[in-house]
Amino acid sequence: MKNTIEDFFTTDTYSAVHGYTIHLSRAPEFATQAVVEDADGKQTLVDVSHRDWEDFDDLLDIIVEEYETPSPLDDVFTAAEAAALWGLDESTVKKACLQGRFRHYEAKKSGWPWLVTRQGMERVYGGPK
Numbered sequence: 001m002k003n004t005i006e007d008f009f010t011t012d013t014y015s016a017v018h019g020y021t022i023h024l025s026r027a028p029e030f031a032t033q034a035v036v037e038d039a040d041g042k043q044t045l046v047d048v049s050h051r052d053w054e055d056f057d058d059l060l061d062i063i064v065e066e067y068e069t070p071s072p073l074d075d076v077f078t079a080a081e082a083a084a085l086w087g088l089d090e091s092t093v094k095k096a097c098l099q100g101r102f103r104h105y106e107a108k109k110s111g112w113p114w115l116v117t118r119q120g121m122e123r124v125y126g127g128p129k
Contacts (some may be wrong), residue, residue, distance in 0.1 A: 005045050006033055018060040020067070056112040075118035082116050087129035096124055 011027035032049035106120025
């Protein structure tokens, strides 16, 4: 089962401020996860199960480091997500994929949805709206 932010906040949580508001859960299923909340109120579930820490301050540092490390997937969108960001109709993005307007590394069909990169969208359509 994939844990979500909604699942996280159904558990007994507490918060710490460490540059961001970091929400932690006392529930065992969230022992290696935290929700980081930025100044705008945007919440992101962060997994630190692959990291080791010595004490609470070390844990908070690791959570912030993981949160601030960009993911290559931040620049990959479904056709629907890309269309919304660029102010286009989803069918426009899908047609561009089918017509080969994207380079082979900028768009790919993955099961049902088309996935497109930010780089490809910017090359074909300019910047997001």
